[in-house]
Amino acid sequence: MAGPGGSPIYLDYAATAPLDPRVADAMCECLRDPALQGNPASAHVPGRAAAARVEAARAQVARLIGARPGSIVFTSGATESVNLAILGAARAAPAGARHVVTSRTEHRAGIDACRQLEREGYRVTWLKTGADGAVDPAQVAAALRPDTALVSLMHANNETGAVNDIAAVGQACGERGIVFHVDAAQSAGKLPIDAEQMGVSLLSYCAHKLGGPKGVGALFLRHRPRPALQPLQFGGGHERGLRAGSLATHQIVGFGLACDLALADLAFESARVRALRERLWSGLQAAVPVLRNGAADPALPGILNVRFPGVEGESLLLALDGRLAASSGSACSAATAEPSFVLRALGLSDLAAQASLRLSLGRDTTEEEVDRASRLLVASVRRLRAVLPAGALERIA
Amino acid sequence: MSAVPTTYSPLVRELFERLPHAGDLASGPGVVVHGEAMALDRGAWVRYEARIEAGRVAECAFRAWGCPHTLAAAALVASRMQGERVAAPSAFDAQGLAAELDAPPEKLGRLLVVEDARAGMLARAHALQSA
Numbered sequence: 001m002a003g004p005g006g007s008p009i010y011l012d013y014a015a016t017a018p019l020d021p022r023v024a025d026a027m028c029e030c031l032r033d034p035a036l037q038g039n040p041a042s043a044h045v046p047g048r049a050a051a052a053r054v055e056a057a058r059a060q061v062a063r064l065i066g067a068r069p070g071s072i073v074f075t076s077g078a079t080e081s082v083n084l085a086i087l088g089a090a091r092a093a094p095a096g097a098r099h100v101v102t103s104r105t106e107h108r109a110g111i112d113a114c115r116q117l118e119r120e121g122y123r124v125t126w127l128k129t130g131a132d133g134a135v136d137p138a139q140v141a142a143a144l145r146p147d148t149a150l151v152s153l154m155h156a157n158n159e160t161g162a163v164n165d166i167a168a169v170g171q172a173c174g175e176r177g178i179v180f181h182v183d184a185a186q187s188a189g190k191l192p193i194d195a196e197q198m199g200v201s202l203l204s205y206c207a208h209k210l211g212g213p214k215g216v217g218a219l220f221l222r223h224r225p226r227p228a229l230q231p232l233q234f235g236g237g238h239e240r241g242l243r244a245g246s247l248a249t250h251q252i253v254g255f256g257l258a259c260d261l262a263l264a265d266l267a268f269e270s271a272r273v274r275a276l277r278e279r280l281w282s283g284l285q286a287a288v289p290v291l292r293n294g295a296a297d298p299a300l301p302g303i304l305n306v307r308f309p310g311v312e313g314e315s316l317l318l319a320l321d322g323r324l325a326a327s328s329g330s331a332c333s334a335a336t337a338e339p340s341f342v343l344r345a346l347g348l349s350d351l352a353a354q355a356s357l358r359l360s361l362g363r364d365t366t367e368e369e370v371d372r373a374s375r376l377l378v379a380s381v382r383r384l385r386a387v388l389p390a391g392a393l394e395r396i397a
Numbered sequence: 398m399s400a401v402p403t404t405y406s407p408l409v410r411e412l413f414e415r416l417p418h419a420g421d422l423a424s425g426p427g428v429v430v431h432g433e434a435m436a437l438d439r440g441a442w443v444r445y446e447a448r449i450e451a452g453r454v455a456e457c458a459f460r461a462w463g464c465p466h467t468l469a470a471a472a473l474v475a476s477r478m479q480g481e482r483v484a485a486p487s488a489f490d491a492q493g494l495a496a497e498l499d500a501p502p503e504k505l506g507r508l509l510v511v512e513d514a515r516a517g518m519l520a521r522a523h524a525l526q527s528a
Contacts, residue, residue: 312440314464318405318413351437387419387468389444389460395437396462 008325009369013362014158020211023254030250040247050249057256061218064259066194073239077217078185079109081204084232085181086113086152092228093149101143101151103127103135105342107158132295133162141172150179155187159342160294161303170199179227189262195220201227212258216251273361274301276370283374288381307356308381310393319380324373327358406499409469418475422446422458432518434510441467441507443514449522454481466500470511483522
């Protein structure tokens with residue numbers, strides 16, 4: 001996606017995807033329609049009309065992950081879903097079950113929720129990933145204990161795109177009756193998901209990663225066995241008492257349509273985006289020294305995480321500023337230059353993590369954009385490498 | 398992951414865009430001296446090269462690895478080195494450079510590397526002149 005007036009090539013779909021115009025139209029229509037202005041929780045005609053749209057969207061959102069509509073709880077986004085799943089499931093577990101298993105490369109939503117559980121007295125096992133960025137299911141199984149209340153893992157990593165074997169972990173958890181939560185914020189709509197078949201108890205995802213609006217997400221709760229869940233907020237009993245608060249009809253309608261569109265194009269888009277990603281990788285490899293962080297497969301089709309030896313990450317981002325929108329390997333502001341904990345967990349040095357760049361492609365990415373991005377990156381990398389002091393390449397990996 | 402770089406002053410952006418004096422000196426008259434400093438843990442490595450003629454810096458070039466503030470500072474210092482008297486160089490400190498570039502406090506450690514590289518180069522030039 002490159003907007004008018006020479007706006008940057010957008011390769012940051014893992015952060016958020018642009019709103020699909022069809023979704024925007026559906027949301028605007030919903031906002032404008034006088035018949036849909038009621039509260040979906042109200043029993044009168046406008047309320048019931050809004051509720052009907054919410055329920056239609058619930059079915060669409062459920063269909064994306066092979067679930068039944070009654071399994072879906074709407075939230076404000078994946079972060080809330082992840083918090084509700086992790087905190088809610090752990091707190092609802094029997095008194096003696098106060099052990100949680102997760103990985104060191106989860107999204108901050110999962111990491112911070114587990115840290116909160118540690119503050120509440122729970123024991124958390126933080127699993128390491130392999131060099132490919134994925135968690136070995138055997139390692140998960142080995143970490144399970146009689147007092148394990150919950151296992152929480154990402155389906156696909158937001159930085160490297162590495163994909164975990166959810167079905168294998170789901171089987172191990174299912175055999176022991178342990179609640180299994182999956183953070184599918186990155187993978188929903190990009191990889192086929194059948195939550196019931198994969199043995200998942202809880203699954204978090206959201207709209208804005210797949211062309212829907214920001215501010216709306218969902219938590220899937222397995223039908224049988226139904227995981228026990230303690231709500232995080234109270235006040236009205238919405239969403240079967242699990243998530244209080246009036247539902248935002250237009251947001252949910254947008255989410256539903258985004259799910260439908262993603263599902264309809266999933267196989268085609270996945271192959272197309274994967275081919276573009278490999279085209280970008282080939283273009284870079286042919287022109288400058290470059291290393292890939294994480295494995296090419298199994299991985300999300302749209303994420304390419306790379307590092308350029310000898311190139312400082314912040315300088316590379318500024319060199320691309322205004323022409324290419326991507327994310328660096330720093331966790332927060334480049335001023336503090338805190339290296340990505342995900343890349344460090346893969347064994348990268350601080351310097352290598354800081355020199356890394358996440359390029360994430362999506363629905364609107366074109367071949368022409370990928371080639372232009374490749375040329376921009378190559379020119380910027382060459383420029384920065386051209387001014388390195390003698391011997392720097394050997395010292396700066 | 399971060400998509401938003403630090404905010405940069407117009408001067409940093411301009412220097413980073415052009416990187417004046419980056420690279421190597423062309424061959425010419427006079428004596429060439431070097432000054433180098435690095436702190437990989439702080440994320441900076443700067444090397445100056447200067448041609449000394451008649452007790453002054455006739456020409457100066459730099460090579461550097463680091464963030465945009467480091468590269469901009471290295472370029473700015475190289476520009477100002479031209480014409481410096483080796484025996485009595487003008488006063489310089491990284492704090493002043495940070496203020497001029499509007500660099501955040503976290504970057505001061507990197508600008509100290511620039512200061513060290515400059516000081517090393519001038520010390521070598523002075524020693525050569527005194528010999």
